[in-house]
Amino acid sequence: MSRTVSSWMLSSARNSIVLQGKGRLYSICIPNRSKIKWKLFFSKTHLYPAGSCSSDNTFSLKKVFRHTSTEEEHFSFQLSPSQINDILRAGELSHKTLDLNGKNANSVLRFESNQLASNTPIEDRRSAATCLQTKGMMFGVFDGHAGSACAQAVSERLLHYIAVSLMSRQTLEEIELAVECMKPVLPILQWHKHPNDVGYREITSQYFENLRVYWQHLLDLDTEPGFSLEEAMICAFKRLDSDISLEVQAPQENELMRNVALQVAFSGATACVAHIDGVHLHVANTGDCRAVLGVQEEDGTWSTLPLTRDHNAFDEFEIRRLKREHPRSEEKTLFVNDRLLGILMPSRAFGDVQLKWSKELQHSILENSSDVEALNIYQYVPPNYHTPPYLTAEPEVTYHKLRSKDKFLVIASDGLWEMLSNEKVVKLVAGHLTELNVQKPQLAFEKPVNLGYMHSLLLQRKNQGTAALDQNIATHLIRHAIGSNEYGEVDQEKLAAMLALPEDLVRMYRDDITVTVVYFNSETIENYYRNN
Numbered sequence: 001m002s003r004t005v006s007s008w009m010l011s012s013a014r015n016s017i018v019l020q021g022k023g024r025l026y027s028i029c030i031p032n033r034s035k036i037k038w039k040l041f042f043s044k045t046h047l048y049p050a051g052s053c054s055s056d057n058t059f060s061l062k063k064v065f066r067h068t069s070t071e072e073e074h075f076s077f078q079l080s081p082s083q084i085n086d087i088l089r090a091g092e093l094s095h096k097t098l099d100l101n102g103k104n105a106n107s108v109l110r111f112e113s114n115q116l117a118s119n120t121p122i123e124d125r126r127s128a129a130t131c132l133q134t135k136g137m138m139f140g141v142f143d144g145h146a147g148s149a150c151a152q153a154v155s156e157r158l159l160h161y162i163a164v165s166l167m168s169r170q171t172l173e174e175i176e177l178a179v180e181c182m183k184p185v186l187p188i189l190q191w192h193k194h195p196n197d198v199g200y201r202e203i204t205s206q207y208f209e210n211l212r213v214y215w216q217h218l219l220d221l222d223t224e225p226g227f228s229l230e231e232a233m234i235c236a237f238k239r240l241d242s243d244i245s246l247e248v249q250a251p252q253e254n255e256l257m258r259n260v261a262l263q264v265a266f267s268g269a270t271a272c273v274a275h276i277d278g279v280h281l282h283v284a285n286t287g288d289c290r291a292v293l294g295v296q297e298e299d300g301t302w303s304t305l306p307l308t309r310d311h312n313a314f315d316e317f318e319i320r321r322l323k324r325e326h327p328r329s330e331e332k333t334l335f336v337n338d339r340l341l342g343i344l345m346p347s348r349a350f351g352d353v354q355l356k357w358s359k360e361l362q363h364s365i366l367e368n369s370s371d372v373e374a375l376n377i378y379q380y381v382p383p384n385y386h387t388p389p390y391l392t393a394e395p396e397v398t399y400h401k402l403r404s405k406d407k408f409l410v411i412a413s414d415g416l417w418e419m420l421s422n423e424k425v426v427k428l429v430a431g432h433l434t435e436l437n438v439q440k441p442q443l444a445f446e447k448p449v450n451l452g453y454m455h456s457l458l459l460q461r462k463n464q465g466t467a468a469l470d471q472n473i474a475t476h477l478i479r480h481a482i483g484s485n486e487y488g489e490v491d492q493e494k495l496a497a498m499l500a501l502p503e504d505l506v507r508m509y510r511d512d513i514t515v516t517v518v519y520f521n522s523e524t525i526e527n528y529y530r531n532n
Helices: 002-014 081-089 149-166 169-180 201-221 229-249 255-266 316-325 359-367 422-438 451-463 473-483 492-500 522-531
Strands: 024-032 035-043 093-096 108-116 124-131 137-145 189-191 268-277 280-286 290-296 302-306 396-401 406-412 513-520
Touching (some): 081 108, 081 473, 093 124, 108 124, 108 473, 124 149, 124 513, 137 149, 137 406, 137 513, 149 189, 149 229, 149 268, 169 201, 229 255, 229 268, 229 359, 229 396, 268 406, 290 422, 302 422, 406 422, 422 473, 473 492, 473 513
Antiparallel strands (some): 024 035, 108 513, 124 137, 124 189, 137 268, 268 280, 290 406, 406 513
C-alpha cells in the first residue's frame, strides 16, 4: 500500500505544472469517498511584515515529521505510531463547562476541537468563547484562502461584534463611559483557546477602536430592545466585513498596521459561527464551512440534521441569488468552471476585495502601497468584471430549538467535508461516544489490592484498546478523514503517507482541516421543557 501510494504521489508532484509569479496554480486531487475530484486553485505563501506577531501554524511540526520538498534525497513516508499521534494531537483543545452548585446548568456540556495543517502556515482558524455580558456560548470555524490573514482577523474579531450586537443599551452605555473615563472596561468574552492560538497583538488597539465605533453606532440608533439574535449575527458579519474594507482605505501612519490591513482585505475567509443559549441554537454561515447536528432517535439510531448550506456554484439558491443581483448579460460568466468568475469556490466570504471593489479603487489602493509584492498580494482583475460587488459576507442564519435527542454539533471547514459525508461524520462521533462509555475504567478494586490484581486490570484495559482510542473526538474525525480506506477503516500506512507528505505536495491531496464538536447536556435541555 505505502509503496504504491508513495510512488504515485511522488510521480504526481514531480510532473505537476507550476506557474511562476504571484501564485502557483495546482491541479488538486482530493479523495472524496469513492471518487477523485480534480480542481484548480491559487495558493500563496503568506508573509508577515517585520515586527508583526506571526499567527503561524496552530502547531509546528518537527522536521522529522514533514518533508519540505519532493526533491529531498532520502524521501520517506514512514512514520512511527507515536509520531502519527504527535502530529494528529498537537492542535487538540477541549473545555468542559463549569458546574453551578454541583450541577451543570449550561446546555453545552463540553466541546472538543482540533486542526491539521495542509498549507504552510495553516489558513484555517477557530474560536470559542463564553459571553460575559449576555448569555450563551459561541463557536466559530474560519477557512482562509490566499493566505491566513483574513481568517486570523475574523477569528479574533467576529465574536466580539456579535456579542456587542446583543448587548442592552445600558450595558453599551456603561462600557462607553468606562472608555471615556479611561477606566477598566467590562470584559465582553471569556476565550477558550489553544496555547498557540495567538493573534495580532500589535494591532489589537486598532481593532478595539473600530469595535468601539460600532457600539457607538448602535447607541446612536436609539432602539430598545435591540436586535434579535438572527439580526445581531447578520449585522455583525456585515459590519466586520465593511470595517475590513474601510481599514485598508484609511490613511495609516503605522506601516505594520497598513500591511496587515492590506493582507486581511486582499485575502479571504469563509465563516461558520454557532451561538448557543439554553435550548436556542443559531448558526450563521458564510461560505462553505458546515454545521451538522447529531440526533439520537428514540430507537437508538442516529440521524443527521444539516444546519447550513454550502455557498458555492453547486447550490441552486446561490446561483439564483447572484443572477438576481447582476444583469442578464452576465449570467453565463458569473460561474466559470464551478467558480465565482472562474476564481473563487465559495460565493460568500469575508475580505476578497478583488471581487467587491471597483477596478479603479483596487488600482488606487495598490498603487499607493509600496510592499504589495513583498506581502504576496495577488493582483488580478478577472475578465467579465463589470458590476461589482460579486461577493458578500452576509450570512444565512438557521435557528434550531434543541431537543433532548440532539446530542452534538459538528462545525468544520470544508477540508473535513471533502473527505467525509455528513452521515459518516455523525456515525463516527456516535460510535466514539459509545466506545468511550464502554471503555470508561471500572476500577472496583478488590481489597486488599495487590500488584498482581492491578497488573491484570491494566492488561485487560490494554486488550480492550483503551489506550489506542483518541480521547478528543475532533482528532478521531481527522484521523478517519485522511486515513480511511474504501471500507471506512483507518489504514495505518495510508495515514502515515498522508501525514508525511512534503509541503510542495500535501495540498494536492488534502486541505487544512479544522473541527469543533460541541456536546449538549440532555439533562439540562429536558429540565428546560419540564419547567416550561
